[in-house]
Amino acid sequence: MINLFAKRLLLSVQSPHELAKHLMSSSTTFSQFSPEISTILKSTAVECPAEDQNSVPQLTPISAMSSLITSEEIRERHQNLMKLIDKNSYVGHKPSIILVSASSRPHLADTRIPCTHFKQNSDFIYLTGLTTSQSADCVLALIGGHGEPLESIMFAPFGEQMKQLWDGSDLREQSPWINSICNDFRDISKLKDLMSTHSPSRQLFVSKSGFNQTNGNTNSSESCDKLNPILRNLLNLNSKTAILKMSPLLEQLRLSKSKAECNAMRRVCSIGSLAMANTMGWTNSLSQNTIVNEAHIAAKFEFECRFNGARNISFPIVCGSGQRSTIIHYGNNNQFCSPNDWVMIDGGCEDVDGYNSDITRSWPINGDFGVSRLRRDLHEALCEVQSELISAVSNDSMMTLDLLFKLMCTLLSKVLLDFNAFNITVSPQEAISLAYRLCPHHVSHYLGLDVHDCPSIPRNFTLKPGYCFTVEPGLYFHKSHAMIKPEFQGIGMRVEDDVLMNHSGRVEILTTGCPHKPNLI
Template identity: 70%
Template sequence: SNWLSPDLTSLGKPSPAVTLVDGLPEDHNPMTQLSPISAMSSLIGSDEIRERQQNLMKMIDKCSYVGRKSNLVLISGSSRQHMADTRIPSSQFKQNSEFIYLTGFTSTQSSDCVLALIGGNGEPLQSILFAPFEDSVHQLWDGNDMREHSVWINSICDELRDLSKLNELIVSEIPHKQLFVSRSGLNQSNGNNSENCDKLSPRLTTHLNLNTNTSIHRVSPFLDQLRAVKSKAECNAMRRVCDIGSQAILNSMVWTKQLSEHSLVNESQIAAKFEFESRVNGARKISFPTVCGSGQRSTIIHYGANDQFCATDDWVLMDAGCEDVDGYNSDITRTWPINGNFGTNRLRNDLYEALCEVQSDLIAAVSSDSMMTLDLLFKLMCDLLGKVLLEFNVLNTTVSAQEAASLAHRFCPHHVSHYLGLDIHDCPSVSRNTILKAGHCFTVEPGLYFHRNQTLIKPEFKGIGMRVEDDLLINSEGQIEVLSKGCPHKPNLI
């Protein structure tokens, strides 16, 4: 589908007309560019944001260690970043996904905000957004502050207050409340899995004068459980951003073939092409630094230099994703020959086709097994890759099928999957041993990396790296949707 078209039939129904209040949409994410173009229109309404807040507080209220107290939840937005030794804003700002989930705000303008949710134990929910109220000098440099978005804020919160007033709320509420804090408000050195922690991040500590008896709980496990199952609107957002990402990679693949016919191709050019195609089709930015490794550099999983020229017969591995206006992300990997000719290197081509078959078998397993988990999928990947190692006689020693499956993890040292959504590695506290169900969105990404320093493999395989990664969604009917299918990966389709 073409997301630059106003036609939204692929989402089910066209978007309703937007009612403007004081020049702003009455029920619309303020971060959206006010445009009829569907790729740049928010799909998450204020009713859904309010429902998320309510669901979070209900879930916390049912927790056994909360007791009879009501609850105070603090969700910190990310801090504004600047270039070294300047006040020039960094272009790399990434809003805290938990803050996005509960407010809808994604841009730098919403940096340094704190959302306070109060309620539970019979108390109705009270939602207050604290934001820095800037003076005219700051606004001259950085633009209007969050008061500009009062229409949206009033639709998702009960009140907007100056950030300087946050401590007053804390002092009045903390003696009677259980305190829950988001990941970004905690000192991460305490680890991510502790249910209770006692250290806050320096930024949030400045607003909290807590006595030593105050218990601080992590709110992230509750939010991760909610975020793991995507709503109808979120599913549409994932379809859209994966469609944009797929088209951007496909256009990059076609472009490299055309460019290679009359010029050397640099990895940085391919990465830049992907970002351009993503943005021109509606993405706000790329989701993470693009990996674009050609030749032997394709064996470096987190290669990021992207600064080498590709040989005319090189293959390139590109791991890339983009983020939409609502903060949702795609994450797609393709491997292809720069010149578009898969038949030039028969060994590499056959190995690549075998990897594609492994991925097809993995997706089929998700479709056919109602008890499938990501960890079971990983075990299956190792078994299948072990068979590939034996079939292609990759190893320089004789091993059994069981031994080959065990060795497969050495040549594909990452997991086969992770959850996907507002974060690339979404919902980290949700176990990969969770049974997959409707609303789950995740990747399937088998790979093989034969580094030149590997001693277990034959010389002809050294320097070969390849991965195929697609984004999957289990829809409301329980069917598997390959959201990134717009970019083919099998040689005959490319």
């Protein structure tokens, strides 16, 4: 009976939370299943480095689909945000009302057909733990500050029966979770009543998702006409009401990850690493028997991410072969690869808690690094540059991402001079400037609930425990670079790993499960 149940469950499960609920809330164990099912459940087990006893010791299909963020931590985040707003009060010592909007569910063109990929607003995830489309168009309200007790209210669209027939059950299905993180749970139509009662006497803060996406200025406050139409219609505010931006303050909290968040980052990076490693091995074997298309490789990576526990991919996969590897944001992924081509793939995945990985690897399609000695040597040099950059983070307690970028340009300039890549005479100082032209992106960005996490936080902050970030040196010899010798033109490569400064002050490379050096692939 249990074996039949397991087979049906594996085929019919609707969400990661549902699988966890069925398999973790009961006394069910791997040993209760048949060898066939047990093998399926254990097949993706990967060691996960542990910093504390509460970490995930092993990655399995069950643990990959189980939330690591507790309701107690969510409640603590509410309190921390309100304290930070009180500390940075803009208008005297008035209490505040904070509105955090969820993303809207996108639809295909002008139809009512919902898109399968739903990306929740990261601020909303951080303050609610909700990632799925069930929470689309919701609003979290936090009320209090300056001596008032904090009250949290979730507003959600309560769908009619016919709408639920089309779209599935609404957020009321998750009432136990909502009640554990909020004081009240109301229909979205009641938000206007709350605002008419509280807004005149309070500072009003709104998350970035509540503003028009075209509004990119850095002002600390905005007028009502800058709100997105959905929220503006819900609030019905006076046109002169000043609206303060909440997200820059919240990102100060999000920047340093808690121990539970660090474990979530370890988990999602393990999933991404396994997916990338399996994709690399697959292309090597596939290329021996058939012609490989970039679309095959991108699809394989996405399949491996989802198969091993990811909820989504983090961003559109970049998979460029041959000369297309010099296009940093190439995304067509539709060309056939020549047998001796190298490919560069930039991809990542999102876990059940909304945290993201971001990995880039470059390798020869057929797995033979010896076909092009120049490419192999350049790749080895690039890997060595990355190793030196990560060592610099470990050895310098005052390191920042901007300082790391300057060091990258210096190290790449030495590589370019050692390889005699220029067809003109270049001084060491000029080589540093040219290195930036050949790697025109930053060496790092913060990583977390967004791939480019906490965008309002400068990259000149000293790296501290809890910070997670990428290290990604690259070289792109586009055919338009006239100062580069012909044999280098058309070569593009990058190596990108995800790094955590853990709570012990130690640097962890979270993506070591995916090798990049030729002798390890």
